[in-house]
Amino acid sequence: MEAFNNPLDSDLTFKVENKCIYSHKMILKIRCKRFWETECQQNLMNENEIHIKSYSYETFVALLMYFYGLTPEVNDRNCTQLLKLAKEYGELELKDYCFQYIFKYMSVM
Numbered sequence: 001m002e003a004f005n006n007p008l009d010s011d012l013t014f015k016v017e018n019k020c021i022y023s024h025k026m027i028l029k030i031r032c033k034r035f036w037e038t039e040c041q042q043n044l045m046n047e048n049e050i051h052i053k054s055y056s057y058e059t060f061v062a063l064l065m066y067f068y069g070l071t072p073e074v075n076d077r078n079c080t081q082l083l084k085l086a087k088e089y090g091e092l093e094l095k096d097y098c099f100q101y102i103f104k105y106m107s108v109m
Helices: 025-031 033-041 057-067 079-088 092-108
Strands: 012-016 019-023 049-052
Touching: 012 057, 019 025, 019 057, 025 033, 025 057, 033 049, 057 079, 057 092, 079 092
Parallel strands: 012 049
Antiparallel strands: 012 019
């Protein structure tokens, strides 16, 4: 999707590990009201930039990909944090992505 992480037409920037992730307020409001109210509405003062310190860049990109209707990249480095975010925001499909990765990983062992 061309809208995801596109600095040209975004109206909100997340700063994670000194890297920017560009997004759109309306997409986030529509896709996950709980995320919008928790992460955005409370942290958005007069600026259109929100600093995220609790999660890795890779994890946060995966979360936002999911909100944009894209398949998030789940891997060893972000699965645990992504699962925590999915639970926190009540995103069952995102939980399923994480569990699919875990079951796939466990079947290889």
